[in-house]
Amino acid sequence: MSRPITRREAIATAAALGVSLAWASRTPRGSQTSWQQRAEYYPQGVASGDPTSDGVILWTRRPPVGDSSASSLAVEISDDAQFHRIVSKTRAPVSPNTDWTCRVLVAGLLPGREYWYRFSDEHGFGSRIGRTLTAPARTDARPARFAFVSCQNMQLGACNAYRRMIVDDERRNPAERLGFVLHLGDFVYEIVWYPEDRPQGYYSRRIRDIVRYASGEKHADFHVPTTVDDYRSLYRAYLLDPDLQDARARWPFVCMQDNHEFSWKGWQSQENFGDTQPAQTRKVAANQAWFEYQPARVARVGGKVTAPFRAPPVSNAPLGRFDAHGLGIDPDNLAAIDSLQFYRSMHWGANIDLILTDNRSYRSEPLTTRPEALAFQPNGFPAVVSEDVTEILDAGKEFNGRNPPATITFNGEARPNPRRDAPPLSMLGARQKKWFLEQLRSAKATWKLWGNSVAMLDWRIDFQNLPTDLDARWPTSGYGLLGDDDWSGYRHERAEIFRFVREQGITGFATVCGDRHSFLAGLLSPTLPPKRFEPIGVEFVTGSISAPGIAEAMEYNLPPTHPLRSLYVYQPPDNARPQAAINLSILRGVRASLELQRTHDLQQALTLSNKDVAPQLSFADVGGHGFAVVTAAPAALDVEFVCIPRPIERATQADGGPVSYRVAFRVPRWSKGEAPQMTRSVVEGELPLVP
Ligand SMILES: [Fe+2]
Numbered sequence: 001m002s003r004p005i006t007r008r009e010a011i012a013t014a015a016a017l018g019v020s021l022a023w024a025s026r027t028p029r030g031s032q033t034s035w036q037q038r039a040e041y042y043p044q045g046v047a048s049g050d051p052t053s054d055g056v057i058l059w060t061r062r063p064p065v066g067d068s069s070a071s072s073l074a075v076e077i078s079d080d081a082q083f084h085r086i087v088s089k090t091r092a093p094v095s096p097n098t099d100w101t102c103r104v105l106v107a108g109l110l111p112g113r114e115y116w117y118r119f120s121d122e123h124g125f126g127s128r129i130g131r132t133l134t135a136p137a138r139t140d141a142r143p144a145r146f147a148f149v150s151c152q153n154m155q156l157g158a159c160n161a162y163r164r165m166i167v168d169d170e171r172r173n174p175a176e177r178l179g180f181v182l183h184l185g186d187f188v189y190e191i192v193w194y195p196e197d198r199p200q201g202y203y204s205r206r207i208r209d210i211v212r213y214a215s216g217e218k219h220a221d222f223h224v225p226t227t228v229d230d231y232r233s234l235y236r237a238y239l240l241d242p243d244l245q246d247a248r249a250r251w252p253f254v255c256m257q258d259n260h261e262f263s264w265k266g267w268q269s270q271e272n273f274g275d276t277q278p279a280q281t282r283k284v285a286a287n288q289a290w291f292e293y294q295p296a297r298v299a300r301v302g303g304k305v306t307a308p309f310r311a312p313p314v315s316n317a318p319l320g321r322f323d324a325h326g327l328g329i330d331p332d333n334l335a336a337i338d339s340l341q342f343y344r345s346m347h348w349g350a351n352i353d354l355i356l357t358d359n360r361s362y363r364s365e366p367l368t369t370r371p372e373a374l375a376f377q378p379n380g381f382p383a384v385v386s387e388d389v390t391e392i393l394d395a396g397k398e399f400n401g402r403n404p405p406a407t408i409t410f411n412g413e414a415r416p417n418p419r420r421d422a423p424p425l426s427m428l429g430a431r432q433k434k435w436f437l438e439q440l441r442s443a444k445a446t447w448k449l450w451g452n453s454v455a456m457l458d459w460r461i462d463f464q465n466l467p468t469d470l471d472a473r474w475p476t477s478g479y480g481l482l483g484d485d486d487w488s489g490y491r492h493e494r495a496e497i498f499r500f501v502r503e504q505g506i507t508g509f510a511t512v513c514g515d516r517h518s519f520l521a522g523l524l525s526p527t528l529p530p531k532r533f534e535p536i537g538v539e540f541v542t543g544s545i546s547a548p549g550i551a552e553a554m555e556y557n558l559p560p561t562h563p564l565r566s567l568y569v570y571q572p573p574d575n576a577r578p579q580a581a582i583n584l585s586i587l588r589g590v591r592a593s594l595e596l597q598r599t600h601d602l603q604q605a606l607t608l609s610n611k612d613v614a615p616q617l618s619f620a621d622v623g624g625h626g627f628a629v630v631t632a633a634p635a636a637l638d639v640e641f642v643c644i645p646r647p648i649e650r651a652t653q654a655d656g657g658p659v660s661y662r663v664a665f666r667v668p669r670w671s672k673g674e675a676p677q678m679t680r681s682v683v684e685g686e687l688p689l690v691p
């Protein structure tokens with residue numbers, strides 16, 4: 001759409017999104033409000049989100065503080081930082097119905113511009129000043145740049161990554177600065193440890209006492225929220241972080257939820273803390289808090305959201321009936337997940353079409369929590385499943401051209417295939433998948449970017465090549481696969497999407513992901529050796545902002561006597577700091593990692609590389625934290641991973657502390673019929689056991 005939005009359309013959009021409207025004027029004026037900054041009355045700062053070429057949503061929270069309260073806020077948007085040229089202003093209500101949060105849609109702005117905004121209450125007490133940006137016009141082919149992030153656990157770590165991102169951006173020349181920050185989920189972690197529950201801390205981390213749930217529920221040694229007020233208290237606590245606040249005040253954010261915005265092992269409206277339990281009321285509560293705290297263009301499915309969010313009445317009834325994609329069709333489940341539709345798309349100039357999917361609300365139950373998959377857990381092999389078995393269980397009755405095996409050989413024993421008659425698993429669900437494929441097919445930008453909260457690249461370990469003298473017996477003749485909770489466990493649908501990309505001749509297909517708490521980059525192929533390797537797109541996975549990853553977990557969880565420890569953790573001589581051998585196992589195979597531990601000689605270890613384990617991967621660092629920066633231009637897609645040291649404490653340096661490494665990837669634009677290619681170069685620092 002190149003025609004500017006009309007005022008009438010803007011009014012309809014604001015109503016559909018449940019926000020107040022500020023319409024921009026072409027004749028800027030000076031400010032007429034008595035704004036006087038009193039940031040203490042806006043403890044969660046300000047934010048903006050979901051920019052288009054003509055508008056953006058602005059956000060703040062103005063709760064009662066002491067005996068000072070407000071019932072409405074004036075919002076001013078200016079095209080200069082001094083607020084001499086106000087292009088739009090309006091008033092918007094605040095009340096306890098939305099936990100004192102305030103969302104305003106500004107429409108009628110100009111494309112590719114920088115704007116400033118601020119809120120003030122009836123007393124003239126003002127918020128801090130925020131900066132935001134509108135998307136370039138669809139015809140604007142200048143290179144576009146953004147950052148993507150995921151997984152910030154404020155209880156266990158610090159947001160040094162945001163500080164580094166801000167400092168890097170300030171140093172860029174203005175034309176090369178980031179346009180927005182894409183947040184791929186785990187913006188909050190709903191499972192919370194109270195410090196007294198774990199006096200020993202968590203791995204290398206100290207537990208911060210940031211939130212106590214008024215109505216929480218305790219499982220094992222952690223607590224989970226049960227009401228909308230519990231979920232709200234989580235956002236209130238997280239948004240006190242000064243680095244996150246400064247990032248939200250500097251760039252518009254584009255946010256997609258992942259699992260922890262609702263429930264750790266949640267799927268649809270169900271939770272699992274040992275077994276699957278209906279949690280429709282919690283799903284609605286989680287959605288309501290997300291709606292209130294994230295400035296995003298989201299609404300209830302099939303209708304309008306009116307401010308405040310209208311929570312549908314639901315009860316926690318177990319799921320009984322499913323469609324052919326594993327979606328529970330009981331009314332309470334549908335009402336809960338349809339209370340907010342997260343999936344949506346956006347455009348950023350001529351180079352970026354961004355499609356965001358919700359990978360949690362419609363997915364069929366993952367293999368990880370299915371009781372029938374338990375018999376196929378490789379005991380003694382940490383954090384992995386069998387690739388071969390996952391293929392069979394995921395595809396169900398569709399396996400092998402609708403010819404699934406009656407039994408699966410595991411540990412030398414033929415076991416009945418429990419999913420021989422079951423439909424294949426689905427990550428997206430039927431309705432979202434139809435929408436997604438249509439978005440992909442009709443995308444016109446050079447780069448079709450998929451904001452994909454969970455990753456697709458397989459990360460395998462060739463356990464079938466373990467020496468026989470090790471005290472560990474791998475149960476199949478194929479590869480081990482890390483995790484089966486992401487696309488690596490929804491392989492049938494993944495293959496269907498890749499087939500669609502190939503058949504439609506879609507080029508410039510790239511997925512950007514979070515969730516794995518690891519940096520990975522590589523080429524997407526429907527199958528890997530010993531089957532064919534035929535890339536159809538590329539993928540970049542960002543390390544977490546702060547949440548611990550597998551490398552850290554293994555360092556603390558695997559005792560020195562564990563027979564497989566050296567495949568996960570390399571212990572250099574003289575008690576030096578352990579390193580992530582798992583990177584080497586994923587990229588070059590188990591024999592390389594064992595040889596490294598034996599000889600302490602990386603070059604010697606690499607002579608035992610298995611070239612078949614990871615032809616798809618250009619990079620894998622399971623121990624890294626930080627963020628990724630994408631530059632999308634007509635000729636190439638460039639992505640840089642910025643890795644920082646484990647963010648155990650907030651950096652004392654003004655620049656957010658040191659950078660461990662920067663590694664850059666280039667993907668030249670490819671044409672229909674060509675395969676994508678990726679090159680890698682180290683910009684700064686040293687890579688951690690990544691050959
Ligand atoms: Fe996470």
